[in-house]
Amino acid sequence: MALQRSQLADKNIVDRTKAHRNTDVARAVRRTRDRLAQQEGNPDFDRELLKLHAHALTASAAALPLLVIVIGAAGLYAGMMRGVLIWAVITIVCYAGLIFLARKTDRAEVSDIEPSALRRLFLGAHFISGLGWAYFAVLDCPECGIEPLPIVKAVVLLLAIAATALIASALRGALVVTFALPVAVYAAVSARISMPAEVMMVALLVVSLPFFTYVAGHLHRSALMLLSFRSEKDALIAELETAKSMSDEARRRAEDANLAKSRFLASMSHELRTPLNAILGFSEVMANEVLGKIENDTYRDYSRDIHSSGQHLLNLINEILDLSRIEAGRYQLNEEPVFLAEVVEDCCHMIDIKARKKDIHLARQFEPSLPRVSVDERAMRQITLNLLSNAVKFTSTGGEIRVRVGWTMGGGQYIAVSDNGPGIAPDEIEVVLSAFGQGSIAIKSAEQGTGLGLPIVQGLARMHGGDLQIRSKLREGTEAIVTLPASRVMEQLPAVPHRGNLRTPA
Numbered sequence: 001m002a003l004q005r006s007q008l009a010d011k012n013i014v015d016r017t018k019a020h021r022n023t024d025v026a027r028a029v030r031r032t033r034d035r036l037a038q039q040e041g042n043p044d045f046d047r048e049l050l051k052l053h054a055h056a057l058t059a060s061a062a063a064l065p066l067l068v069i070v071i072g073a074a075g076l077y078a079g080m081m082r083g084v085l086i087w088a089v090i091t092i093v094c095y096a097g098l099i100f101l102a103r104k105t106d107r108a109e110v111s112d113i114e115p116s117a118l119r120r121l122f123l124g125a126h127f128i129s130g131l132g133w134a135y136f137a138v139l140d141c142p143e144c145g146i147e148p149l150p151i152v153k154a155v156v157l158l159l160a161i162a163a164t165a166l167i168a169s170a171l172r173g174a175l176v177v178t179f180a181l182p183v184a185v186y187a188a189v190s191a192r193i194s195m196p197a198e199v200m201m202v203a204l205l206v207v208s209l210p211f212f213t214y215v216a217g218h219l220h221r222s223a224l225m226l227l228s229f230r231s232e233k234d235a236l237i238a239e240l241e242t243a244k245s246m247s248d249e250a251r252r253r254a255e256d257a258n259l260a261k262s263r264f265l266a267s268m269s270h271e272l273r274t275p276l277n278a279i280l281g282f283s284e285v286m287a288n289e290v291l292g293k294i295e296n297d298t299y300r301d302y303s304r305d306i307h308s309s310g311q312h313l314l315n316l317i318n319e320i321l322d323l324s325r326i327e328a329g330r331y332q333l334n335e336e337p338v339f340l341a342e343v344v345e346d347c348c349h350m351i352d353i354k355a356r357k358k359d360i361h362l363a364r365q366f367e368p369s370l371p372r373v374s375v376d377e378r379a380m381r382q383i384t385l386n387l388l389s390n391a392v393k394f395t396s397t398g399g400e401i402r403v404r405v406g407w408t409m410g411g412g413q414y415i416a417v418s419d420n421g422p423g424i425a426p427d428e429i430e431v432v433l434s435a436f437g438q439g440s441i442a443i444k445s446a447e448q449g450t451g452l453g454l455p456i457v458q459g460l461a462r463m464h465g466g467d468l469q470i471r472s473k474l475r476e477g478t479e480a481i482v483t484l485p486a487s488r489v490m491e492q493l494p495a496v497p498h499r500g501n502l503r504t505p506a
Helices: 001-019 021-038 043-059 064-080 081-106 115-138 149-167 173-191 196-287 297-328 342-355 377-394 426-432 440-445 455-463
Strands: 337-338 361-366 373-376 402-406 413-419 467-473 479-485
Touching: 001 043, 001 413, 001 426, 043 115, 043 173, 043 196, 064 081, 064 149, 115 149, 115 173, 149 173, 149 196, 149 373, 173 196, 196 297, 297 455, 337 342, 337 377, 342 361, 342 377, 342 413, 342 426, 373 377, 377 402, 377 479, 455 467, 455 479
Parallel strands: 361 402
Antiparallel strands: 337 373, 402 413, 413 479, 467 479
């Protein structure tokens, strides 16, 4: 529930600072996902198909004019002077109109294309380009003496049909619109029953039109798949860009929030500590009756409550400031040679009184002859006291806390504090290691805390090159282990046998 409230609060912050952001992101993601489901009939998809058709025509603009020029040159060589020249000019002019429309479409923005109107224009331009081939079907040259001229014309038409099927496959119906009239004209002009070869060529042309239409249909489906893959790629890129922009914005907000927090804590630390020290000083004077006896016992109790509450608040402020300095990388380590076991022993003495009040046994297991380590003694004391305070807090009356100091397998040293308290659920270990985080069972079974102890321990351990490990089982207890790397040890280390991650006394 707390996590949900936190997420809701963060969402509200985003909405307040940039109200249109979530709507724009949702619209962008929805638009890119819709592209994946596009098919023919969808205006956006039809625009892409028309652009693809225009690009194919533009890329092969010289193919059919070159074929016309070759045929015209062959006709001139055969003696078809005037007729073949007129045909070549008509065909190239008609085809030029189609290429002009294709170039204009290819250069236009997709959003500016009206698919229905442009499709009609393309089909009309294809029909006009087919008029040149219809004129070619009626060409004749009796004086040339070319016997197989109808067969030659049929072969040329077959080549033109095949080339158009390849080039114009992205526009459904373009092939039929272009060559239905030329094939019909050729059949009407050249179908002479007395000439079986010509009848066969007419039949071949008639059959070739649906055949190449079928081939063009397969190429059309390939174009559809190409557009689908392109749409998917564009959608993925759009979603990646959207996620990146959201991540960048979230990172910027986090950096701004962290900077604001650091500035707030830096500016408020002195403002908070100064009155608190006055409150603590005056309440302690009143509680100890330094300036005279307080006749009213209730007032004396109130002064003690004020002092204890002020001390608790000062400790909380100190913890928040310590964690803030650690996170900001401003916590300065004052490293010096320290016997880790001695520091832990001093901390055990300090916490022993609090443990005895709850009838908790504090067991110590320190490996002998541990060499010194180069650490910040204040940080090690804070680590140990935080771990011991947590253990005492969550251990029930009559329980036991074990404190161990020894070698790690890597040649470093460790501090381990284990208790037999309520334990932590596995999915809550990350929670208790976050600032102000607490496990649900621990909250119910122990006194309230700030949830800053373990994050401070983890931060200080990592500043020394070590780490904090939490091992816990529900209703069995928790073990917190702080490890220091071998580079912190200042003297020659003994050989350590391979027995698990940590070597501890039997």
